Amino acid sequence: MREISLHILDIVQNSVVAGATRIEVFVDEDIAADRLTVEINDDGCGMSKDFLAKVIDPFTTKRTTRKVGLGIPLFKNAAESTGGSFEIQSELGKGTCVRAVFGYSHIDRQPLGDMADTMLGLFTSYEQIDFVYRHKVNDKEFEVVTADLKAVLEGVSFTAPEVYLWLSEFLKEGESELN
Amino acid sequence: MKSLAELEAIRNRAKGNVTLRKDDHAVRVVVGMATCGIAAGARPVLAAIMDEVAKRNLEHVAVTQTGCIGVCRLEPIVEVMVPGEEKVTYVKVDEKKAAEIVSEHIVNGRIVTKYTIGAAE
Numbered sequence: 001m002r003e004i005s006l007h008i009l010d011i012v013q014n015s016v017v018a019g020a021t022r023i024e025v026f027v028d029e030d031i032a033a034d035r036l037t038v039e040i041n042d043d044g045c046g047m048s049k050d051f052l053a054k055v056i057d058p059f060t061t062k063r064t065t066r067k068v069g070l071g072i073p074l075f076k077n078a079a080e081s082t083g084g085s086f087e088i089q090s091e092l093g094k095g096t097c098v099r100a101v102f103g104y105s106h107i108d109r110q111p112l113g114d115m116a117d118t119m120l121g122l123f124t125s126y127e128q129i130d131f132v133y134r135h136k137v138n139d140k141e142f143e144v145v146t147a148d149l150k151a152v153l154e155g156v157s158f159t160a161p162e163v164y165l166w167l168s169e170f171l172k173e174g175e176s177e178l179n
Numbered sequence: 180m181k182s183l184a185e186l187e188a189i190r191n192r193a194k195g196n197v198t199l200r201k202d203d204h205a206v207r208v209v210v211g212m213a214t215c216g217i218a219a220g221a222r223p224v225l226a227a228i229m230d231e232v233a234k235r236n237l238e239h240v241a242v243t244q245t246g247c248i249g250v251c252r253l254e255p256i257v258e259v260m261v262p263g264e265e266k267v268t269y270v271k272v273d274e275k276k277a278a279e280i281v282s283e284h285i286v287n288g289r290i291v292t293k294y295t296i297g298a299a300e
């Protein structure tokens with residue numbers, strides 16, 4: 001992947017497939033600590049310990065029954081190759097938390113990329129899911145809680161043309177004010 | 180700065196129109212967003228299609244995402260489903276092609292044959 005935001009999009013797709021009704025996406029750029037942290041929490045179906053071990057390291061196990069997933073190993077590798085860390089906590093029937101820490105100034109760290117487009121695509125494609133998105137850059141913060149927007153919209157869809165264009169601008173503005 | 184008051188005004192206008200329910204959409208556009216699709220550039224393609232649909236006010240079009248469509252080397256893949264017509268599969272789509280697919284196929288009703296899976300194979 002060329003950008004961290006593309007990993008985020010990909011990992012959130014897993015949460016969607018897991019049947020999540022609420023997904024939290026946190027991005028924390030802490031330049032003083034030289035760290036970029038990504039956390040994705042969901043209340044989807046979760047995974048057992050054994051299954052999780054295979055998912056994180058698919059090449060250590062012989063799996064012939066289904067294709068090997070790539071999303072999680074790619075994200076793990078991207079974080080670890082910047083001197084960072086990667087962990088998943090998951091509980092069957094409860095949900096999953098994926099956390100990746102990147103070395104901020106490491107030469108191999110991908111750019112974060114376009115978070116506005118990433119979240120816009122997710123909010124509008126999976127409107128039934130409640131998203132909480134929080135992006136911190138040092139002491140500045142931008143937060144979007146889609147349940148609050150839905151309360152204002154009273155049933156009007158995120159994909160109604162004017163709403164969609166508003167949301168697109170709103171996300172772009174919020175992101176640009178962090179820099 | 181975009182404000183919630185603005186969003187409220189938009190809501191009131193939208194409620195005045197007769198807005199379609201999700202399942203009333205006539206045309207469906209599906210973008211493949213498995214890991215391979217995302218790596219190949221599916222996100223800007225999805226954004227380009229949604230932008231074009233919103234700007235042209237195409238309320239009868241539903242844009243959705245799906246996982247694996249099954250042909251990694253031809254990603255990003257976009258499928259267009261018009262009622263009463265066979266599904267059309269576009270391959271190796273980029274932002275420019277995406278906008279063209281919306282204006283030609285969805286608005287003008289002309290399939291963009293050169294971008295279809297049939298032309299690629």
Ligand SMILES: Nc1ncnc2c1ncn2[C@@H]1O[C@H](COP(=O)(O)OP(=O)(O)OP(=O)(O)O)[C@@H](O)[C@H]1O
Binds near residue numbers: 071
């Ligand atoms: N948040 C989650 N909740 C529940 N199960 C999950 C979650 N994330 C991943 N999984 C399980 O782990 C598997 C592997 O995920 P991974 O993203 O690596 O590959 P994939 O989604 O199967 O395929 P792809 O290569 O398209 O990403 C998934 O198929 C799913 O069974």
Ligand code: FES
Binds near residue numbers: 247251
């Ligand atoms: S994994 Fe590439 S199209 Fe399915």
Ligand SMILES: [Mg+2]
Binds near residue numbers: 010011069
């Ligand atoms: Mg995946």
